[in-house]
Amino acid sequence: MQSVLKLAARPQGWSRRYPLALLAMLLLALWHSQIGNPLPAATQWALLTRAPADFAELQWWHASLPRLAMALLVGAALGFSGSLLQQLTQNRLVSPMTLGASAGAWLGLVCASIWLPALAAEHSEWPALAGAMLAVLLALAIAGVRGIGGLPLVLGGMALNLLLGALASAIVMLHDQYSRNLFLWGAGDLTQNDWHWVLWLLPRLAPMLLLLWLAPRPLTLLRLGASGAQGRGLRLWPSMLLLLLAALWLSSVAIAAVGLIGFIGLLTPNFARLLGARGARDELAFSALLGALLLLATDALAVLASSYSVELVPSGAAAALIGAPALLWFTRRQSAGSGQQNLSLAPAARPLSRRGWGLLLAGLLALVLVSLTLAPGTHGWQLAWPDALIWSFRWPRTLAAVAGGAALALAGVILQRLLRNPLASPDILGLSAGATLALLAATLWLGRPLQQGGAPLAFGGSMLVLGLLLWLGRRQQYAPGMMALVGISLAALLEAVLQFALARGTADSFAILGWLAGSTYRVSGQQALLLAGGALLLAVPVLCGQRALTLLAIGDGVAQGRGLHLARNRLAWLTLVALLTALVTSVLGPVGFLGLLAPHIAAMLGARRVLPQLLLAALLGSVLLLVADWLGRVLIFPLQVPVGILASVLCGGYFILLLLAQRVRRGRA
C-alpha cells in the first residue's frame, strides 16, 4: 500500500518524458504529411494562410491534413480510453478490444446499417455505443466483482469478442449484398476526403479534457481498494459507472468515425507505465499522447505501403500487424496478469449414471438418423432414407461433423485440464487462428486455391502458434494470462490479414468469408474419412494417457511426485491439441466455441474425472456439431448457413448464458 501511494504521488521524469514524446509526435506528423506529397514546403507553408487553388493543394488540405488530424485524435481517444479502463479495473490486460467492446460496437453498427439505415447514416455513434456497452456489461457480469481485476474479465471479454464477431459475420453473410461497404469500414481506415469527420469527432472527444481534470481523484482512490476509497468519502459505484461510460463513449465514437482499430488502447497504457508514467492523471495524459503517437506511426506505414504497392493497406490492419508482435514482446517482458480466480461452472453433484450414458448414446444415434433422413425439399419436408446419390452427399458431411466435433471437444478438455483454466480452448488460445492464418496467407500470397484441403499448412500454422506459446510460456510456467494474450494477439492478427484481404474488394471476398465461416459443404468422402481416421488415431494416445492428464490437472507437485516429467508431458499434450485442431481446421475451417463448451456441459452432466469427461465431451461435441450442421442445411433452405458460424453463435451464446446464470445464482447465494 505504501509503495502504491508513493508511486501515485510522484510521476517519474515527466519533465523529460512529455517534451520528448511531443517532439517525436511533431517529427512523425511532419513525415506523415510528406508521404506521397508533391507540394514544395514553401507552398505547404503558404497554404496554412491562403485557400488552396489547384487539385494537388486541395488534396493536401482536404485529404492529407485531415487524415493526420484523425490519426492524432483517434489515437489519443483510444489511448485515453484504454488507460481509463485499465485504471478502473486495475487490470493491465483490459482495453476496448479485450473487453469485447470493439466487437460489440461493430455488431451494433452492422445491425443498425442493415435494419436502421437512416440511423446508421446520421448517428452511427449510438448503435456503436449501445453494442459496446452491452458487450462490456456482459463481460463484467461474467467476471463478477472479484474477477474484474484479473484474468476472468479478459477471458470473458475474449469469449464475447469471438461470439459477437461471429454474430456480425453471420448477419453480414445473410445480407451480403446490402452491406458490402461494411467491409471497408470494418477494416478501420483513416482515409479522409474533407474535414467533416474530424470536426464530427472533435467535440465528441471533449469529455477527455473534463476527465483529465475530474477522473484522477476517484481513480487514485480506487487504487486503495474499494473499501479504502469508500472510507475517503467516494461514492464508489456511481463514479465508476460514470467513468466506465466515458471510456466506452470515447472508444465508440472513435470506432464510429474510422472503424475498428485494435491494440492501441491495450498497448499504450502499458507502454506509458513502462516509460515511467505514474499517478492517475499522468497515466491518462501520457497514454493519450502515446496513443496519438502510435497510431500516427502505424498509419504513416499504412500510407507508405499503399503508395508503393497497388494494394490498399487499411490503417487498422497496419496497427494490428505492428500491435500483435508488440503485445507478445510486452508479454515476454512482464509477467501478464496471473491469478486463478474461479470461473468455472459448477459440476453436477452426482456422476453420470449408466442409464444417463445410455440415453446420451441413444440421443446421438437418433440425431445422426434425423440428420441423415429428414430434410426439406422442393415440396416441403421429407423423411426418407436417402437414395445412393443423396447418400453420397450426406454421409461425408455427417461423418465430418461427428468426427470434427469430437476432436475439438477432446482438444478442449485437454487444454482446460492441462492449463487448469476453464476458459482454455483451441480458439481462445489462438490455435485455430494460427491454422486459419496459415491457410489464408497461402491463399493470398501464394495463390493456393482456397477450397482445397491444406492439412499440412494448417498443421504448420497451429504448430507455429504452439511453439510460440511454449517459447513464451516456459519462463512463466505457462501462466494462463500469457496464453490468453497470445490468443488475443493472434485473433487480432488474423483479423488484420482478413481485413487486408477483404479490402481488395474482389469477388473472392465472399469466398474467403464463406470459407472462414467454417463449412462442411465442400468436404469430400475422402476428407471425411481422413478426418474421422485422424481423430480416432489421435484419440488413442489421449485416452491411454488420461492418467497423466489427471495428475497434471491436480497440480505440478502431485504430477512430479508421481514421477512425471513435467515439461515433456506438457509438450506431448499440447502437440496432441495442435494436431487435433489442425486436423479439424484444415477440413472444416475454423469452428469456434465447441471446444470450450463441450467439456463444460460434460462436467455439468456429471463427468468429473478425466476419462468420463473426455468421453462425454467427445460425444457432446459430435452431437453439437451434427445439430449445427443439420440446422445450417435446413434453416434457410435452399441456402445454407455455414456450420462454423452456427456452432459459434449457438455454443457461444449458450456458454455466455451459462456463465451469467452461474453468476446470478452465486450472487443470490
Place this chain on the structure above:
Amino acid sequence: MARTIWVMLAAVLLLCSGMAAAVTVRDSDGVHHFARPPQRVVALSWESAEQLLELGITPLAVADADDYRQWVVRPTLPPATLPAGGRLEPNLELLASLKPDLIIISPSLLDMRPQLARIAPVLYFDAYRHDHDNAQVARDIYLQLAGLFGRRALAERRLAALEQGFAKLRGRLQQHFGAQLPRVDVVRFASPAVVYLYGSNSMPLHALQRLGIAGTPQPAASIWGVTQQKVVQLGSLRHSVVLYQQPFEQAGKLFATPLWQAMPFVAQQRFAAVRSTWSYGGIFSLYYLAEAMTDALLTLDRQSIVSGTR
C-alpha cells in the same frame, strides 16, 4: 460435272444430319458430346443464366435466383425458375431432386465438379480471366451454347441485331457530340474513400469500345477487370469523361466535399451517373451496359465536353 456437285452436296447433307444426332459443345476444358440437346438446365453462375435466357432457354434453376432478380435484372428471369442455393454453395440435394440433364458452372465451383457430375453432365465455362478477351469469350460461349441447343441460327440473328443496336447507340452519341466521341473512364465506388476503376478488359470498357469510344487503355490485373484505387487518385483523370455506376448510397457525402468538387471532371461537368447495370454478365450484357452508358453520356453538355477533352 453438275451431277458430281449434287452428289457431294448430298453427301455433306447426310454427314450433317448424322452429326446432328450427337451434339458437341466445347467448354473451357474441351469437347463434350450430348446425345440430344439438354432439356432441364441448371445455371450455377449468373453469366451462364444470362446467356441461356438470351437463347430463349429458361433454366430450371439458377443459383441465388432472388439476388439475380435484384441485381442483374436484365434479361428477366422467369418466376418459374427455382433458386438453387448459393453461388458458392449450391444445394446439391435440391439439384439432385430436380433431375437436371445439364449443369453449367463457373470456376468458383470447379472443385465441386465431381459431386455435381454425379447429378448431371457438367459444363464449365471460365468466362472471366485477365489473360483473355472477356467479350470475345462471352460471344464464343454464347455460340457454343447455341450449338448445343440447336439454336445456332437464332444466335447468329441475335448477334447481328446486337451489332445494329450498337450502331444505333453510336449514332445517337455522334448526333450529340459530333463525329469525335470523348474519352470515357468508368468507375464504381466501394466507399467514399475507395473506388474501382474498370480496366480495358472489363465489360463496361468492351461496351464502350463497341460504341466507338476510347477508354482506360490498361487492363486490370484482377479477373473481373477492375483496379482498386483511392478516390483522390481519380484527380489524375484530366481529359476524360468519368461515368460512375450506381448504386452508391454515400454519394451525397462524397460529392458535397470540396475535394470532390475540385476533381477536374467534376469541375468541368464531365461526370455522370450510370443506372445500376450488372457488369459481369454474358455477351448481351454489353448492350445493356452500352445503353445505360449512352443515356448517361447524353445528359452531359456537348460544349463542356468538346472543350474539356480535347
